[in-house]
Amino acid sequence: MAPIFLLRRTTLAALALLALMTATFFLVRLTGDPVDLYLPVDASRAARDAMRAQLGLDRPVVAQFFEFFVNLLRLDFGASLWHNRPAMAVVLEALPKTLALGAIALALAFALSVVVGVIAAARPGSAVDRFINVVSQAAASVPDFWLGLMCVLVFAVNLRLLPTSGFGGPAYWVLPVVCLMARPFGMLVQIIRGSMIEALNASYVRTARAKGAMEGRVGFVHALRNALLPAVTVTGDLAAQFAGGGGVVEVVFGFPGVGKLLIDGILRRDFAIVQSSIFAVAVVIFLINILVDMLYAAIDPRVKVE
Amino acid sequence: MTAPLLDVRDLSKHFGAGNTPVRAVDGVSFSIAQGETLGLVGESGCGKTSLVRTLLRLNAATSGHAMLDGIDIATARGAELRTMRRKMQVVFQDPYQSLNPRMRVDRLLSEPWALHRDVLPRAEWSSEIARLLEAVGLRPEHALRYPGEFSGGQRQRLGIARALALNPSLLICDEPVSALDVSVQAQVINLLARLRRERNLAMLFVAHDLAVVRHVSDRVMVMYLGRIIETGPTKTIFSTPRHPYTQALLSAVPTPDPTQRGKRNRIVLQGDLPSPSNPPSGCRFRTRCWKATEHCAREAPALMARGPDPALLTACHHASG
């Protein structure tokens, strides 16, 4: 991968990021004024105006935007109203947790769906295949937060096997990971099954068979590597989504990730938090995309990273 | 002699910008007279389709002119453009791709009239469709089917019928039989020959099957890497070709006659077609030519008569030898 290419991509991404941040700035400001939320109901009008002035919210939006923009270029995202400390610091505390959660869930989903997808593709139309089809469709269709609630009900409240929610040792990760896995697992099984069936019907697989390769070799050496490409694309997209936080799942499990942070930030009108989490997530997504492209090129030599 | 129907001067079509564009067509000149069939042969990638598409104004020409009956194809607008579209029609190579699979045959065939409202009143469409179908050897009731329900040969007939709907004077055929089976290929060739006779059609017949070209054409052009390297009457080209490439091409065609096995003097060319974005200097064929000399690398040979037959034009420095 040429440095020129990296440079070009980074420049493009930076421009896109600026556009995104600009839009974010105006959007969050459209959701209302945080002052009422942050002052006691009894606080006087004067106190409210004072706070507004202190936050700079009394100035014209354009002026606020200009300041925001200058600060953004200096990578200064301001302080969180709610947390009372630099917003980026708060985000950087939550981000690794979200990334770990997403990575674990995706990695497991990917590994599992490769196995299951290959099994289904081996005998399309068979009973096993149809069973897998139903299960994976169900997994792809289940609302993750609902699954979360039901898991809490069954495994935590009734069976008391796992903690209800929160953050801590491995036990705390089980349910969020499972809930987050469901949809990717379902989607990936469908995709891998489809691309695997296609690959197994491809001409080069006939060649491999004609060469005398056994079915295992045909499936895993010849077909699978080709069949993985669409799965990698989808996994990349999912990874990008997960980088933004398991959203609702994080809320359900009280998992202190960036998704919950963003949702709370939105509900609390904590502009700095919203802006810095969107920024951080956008950067992560950019890195994920590059990673996916590189992975793609590693799997398929026809794809040149450029 | 009357003015030719199609007159092409120095036509070029380059793809891509920058310093190494693909020179798919590079300074091609020729003409076709009313009612004449000109065959065009060449290896895959030599620029046949690019030329055809440029003539049809599906690509914009990079330079040069093509005049159809006095209308400049590249710049025609409004009424002129409509006239041009009516006069020149095309039959594509792939009968599976060239018919919209979701259009029923009657809609398919009447599309030209829907686009040229003045040609035929709507009331007459259905009878005309029946006539067209019969003209290409199909039955009128076929009008109610979809293209997917026809075999390759039948589809190609549909393609031809559609091309004839506007009664053109020039029919451009881009490998119309390459995708067809031998037994069906002959049907289509015969059909084209008949229609040509009946309607006094001029044709540009593109193919890479030399036997078919020989059978169909009055005159033949041989193309190599975007250039015409030899052109002349069919008889002369096939009996006494002067360009080494034409000679190699002819000798490479296997003869369907086992008794000739091993008796023919075959020239097997080495290597592949060079890249059209970086063609060899001078004569483009020199990298595969057994006669190539210094001179060939330096200077591109002009297309001109180099032997006893003045109608046979050859672009080779060593053609007379």
Add this chain to the structure above:
Amino acid sequence: MSLLDIQDLAVSFETASGRIQALSGVSFSLERGEVLALLGESGSGKSVTASAIMDLVPNPPGSVDGGSISFDGTDLLSLTAPRRRAICGERIALIFQDALAALNPVYTVGWQIGEMFRIHRKTAGGDIEAAVVDLLNAVGIPDAVRRARQYPHEFSGGMRQRIMIAMAVALEPDIIIADEPTTALDVTIQAQIVDLLDTIRKRSGAGMIFITHDLGVVAELADRVAVMYAGRIVEQASVFELFADPRHPYSIGLLASQPRVDVETADLVPIPGSAPNPAALPSGCAFRTRCPRAQQVCADIVPTLEGAGPGRLVACHFPGPAT
């Protein structure tokens, strides 16, 4: 005993428009060192025949319904899948029409050729590399050491076909099945490949089944020809006999509809109509709807392949020379 002997082979496919009998009652044999051409138009069952021999009929939707394929005295159809695979890969090799699709895009060509050794022989890594380079040289690919590390998409069409050939002959098989190896290629390249195949085959003494619909290539290469129509062999003869004196109306039509490059052809005489719908073949002789000689019996009784002179078989109720 023939090297390969096929009797009454039948293959069918399940499709939306019904069951397709892709092959029925196909019988032929191949001797060591012999070139048998399978000639026939698109859909006549040539590739399915090759697939059936190599155990490559996709199941579902296809299935081999009957017949026998005996190779060197063993009935391939009665073998277990792994044993059959082993024989097919090592002793019978297949060359496909579309080399680009037939080569795995994600592995280097060297790896793919070398795989033949890894599957069937316990050759050491270094030896495999050397063998691959030798093979690439033998099929006329210059700069073999470097090119072995390249991927299929980095080669031209002719070069890819050479790679397919190298792969096929790597283990010096007894039979090479070439399924339209030159159809996608230009005449000049086709000439190169045909020459190469001929040289390599002669050198190893293998038998070859050459599948094509190009009469010219058949005339250049084949010893014997089997003409297929709608899943059946309709005529079998030595190449000289077939071209000089075709007996089946379809063979006759085929020859008459082919324009020639070396002599001026007067009028072409096409075979009327088009290939029948494989899901709804006409009763009796499948060719009867296009046949000038057809009579009632052709609709009632399927003609069998019968002797019509030394080494020559025709499946027609009214065989006879062209008129």
Add this chain to the structure above:
Amino acid sequence: QSDSITIVVTDEPKSLDPCDTDLSNNARILRNNVTETLVNLDPANGEVVPSLATEWRQVDELTWEFKLREGVTFHDGTPFDAAAVAAALTRAGNADLACEVGLATLSGNVFTPEVVDAQTIRIKTGTVEPILPNKLSTLDIGAPSTPADAKTREPIGTGPYSLAAWNAGQNVQLVSYDGYWGDKPAIANATITWRAESAVRAAMVDTGEAQIAYEIAPQDATSANDHAFPNAETSLLRIDQSIAPLDDKRVREALNLAIDRDGLIGTIFHQDAQKAMQVVLPSVFGYNPDIAVWPYDPDKARSLLEEARAAGTAVDTEIVLYGRIGIYPNSSESMEAIQAMLLDVGFNVRLEMMETTPWLEKLIGPFPADRPPSALQTQIDNTEGDAVFTLPNRFTSGGNTSTIADPALDKLIADASAATGDERQSLFRQAFNYIAVDAINIVPLFHMVTIARVSPDLNYVPDVQAGNEIKLATMSYK
């Protein structure tokens, strides 16, 4: 471990600064655990009792004097003295810091501390302040090292516990302080964590993940371990009475009569909730015990509406019910039920449930002139024990959240606030009566209860202050 406890509440505190203890999320963690106040209120009767101050007196109309406890040190080792109190008071009033205590309880007056000696402090007030000790019961005293011009995330106090860690998004951990002046608590380590869902909180006590869970929804309060306690909140609908048809008193009365309060209790609201007629609890100074609770009388409500209609009031105008999602457990359900009841007697009402920020826009004035007639779901709390903390801001014409502008009421409240003793009580009682019966500015609903689930092996019974204080020091395992 028998000396560790985990407590689960609803939300993460947004601040742990001692000057923000007006927020109950914050106060629960800090008050009397980490930081202490000069005085406390007795949960039983609302009387002021000593804490960091041992005695106090009103020197003159504008001056109060407090004697401070000796031998008290902050967690960082610095001694507790009058200067520390002065600093804390000044800090709470610093407008730039926007302290919750300063903006709420202490607002509306000027307090000037005066250090007499290390153990004595005098506080001068701008205007007469009859109940300063009540107010000071909300002022937590942080160490002098607390930055004067910035909020802190690491409070240092004099309480039995010091802050061990605040793991943002996860929990707050407290550990007992060896140098505490009082008795050493039985619980050495406390973790306060938070979950939004009542069912989850309740389950955590059952599973042993936590020992106390606060604010369990009524439907989850099914076990013997659930303790209901009044939380000083009163729920109500605030009527925007300046917009027709709500400017007609008959219509407002009909609103009140249409609601089946008994039907709501024990179903959507906890059975221990008390039907209310005014917005403070009986323990609050100024509470009027003589106002009769509205009966459920749908027929009378209908006839009142008819009367109003006959008198030309546009009774059929659509009235908007503004509700806030999650303001208390089952808030949406309660509003849906109320909407149904109102529809039943012939009101044309539309329910709009909102999240907090837009709801606040409806709650806090100034209000736009062209607004629709509305009633707003809200609740009012009073933990300071005096009606003055409730009435001026909510029911006078200058009030932030007031929808009533009645000169008579304004005067009544102003007089009451300045008065002391029985006169004060009587005036406040009149004011409450005026609001509820004469003006009918509100649809009072219930004095609310909070339910806490307490692990059965823990000695702890939540009291009325549990909404603002988790008295860790009083807890122990059986």
Add this chain to the structure above:
Amino acid sequence: MTDVSTTMPRKTARLAWLTRALIADPMALCSVIWLILVLLLIIANTSGIFAGARIDLKARNLPPFDLSFDWRLWFGADALGRPLMARLAEAALTSIGIALVTVLLSVILGTVLGLVAGYFGGLIGAAIMRASDIIMGFPTLLVALVGLYLFGPSVTNLVIVLAITRMPSYIRVARAETLEVRERLFVDAARVFGGGPFWIIRNHILPIVAPTMLTLASVNVAMVMLFESGLSYLGLGVQPPAVSWGLMIAQGQGYLSSAWWLGFFPGLAVMLTTMSFNLLANWFRIVNDPSQHWRLVRRKRQ
């Protein structure tokens, strides 16, 4: 192929084939049955069969499957004592209605924009694509919140917000497909006859692109339903007193341990409906791809 005489009228033949194909795919058949059930429930509800589904605090949180109650209460009652069956029906109308209208809106706009971007390319195309990239880059939550805050929390606004956020996927797919179809020979043929851009888009490209868009739309109905339920769960979507499945789950969450059925049934309904749309999309893909038809047929024979 050649001489299949098709005497049956085409529309009927197509319908018969679709029915046959549907019966051949048990999963698709189940999906259709489920959707029809839901539809019946909705119709029953709107035609007032559940009338009397009034608030009745005494019947609060009645457990399900107690057949001794009135049949309306077989699924239990909600927190206000209304029959859960009626609530589910009402929510179904909102949830599915939102999803369908949203998808309809976004599929139409997205396809048009995608066709334009794909066929014309150039500046317009680039502008459309960049705009859709930016929409894609946004957390939908934020967009939803802004939309609902600015324009008020109504179902209409939710639909608009969701439609806008879903549009990019249609634009992309329609554009990609257009780019491919544009290069097909029959488009060239139409151009040779003098067909202008709009003629070609309408007669040649749209009919080819439409089935893909329909399949995508079907998948998207499922996605929008999930999304709406997520938003409503967070309190950013449908607001009470309106009700959707997602909102019912959110409200049921408060009764997780005391009345599990309040959250369980709506979640199950979301899942089954989503799954139905996904399965139908699959089936539709197969039906539209002749090379896969044998799957449908084989199953029929077994």
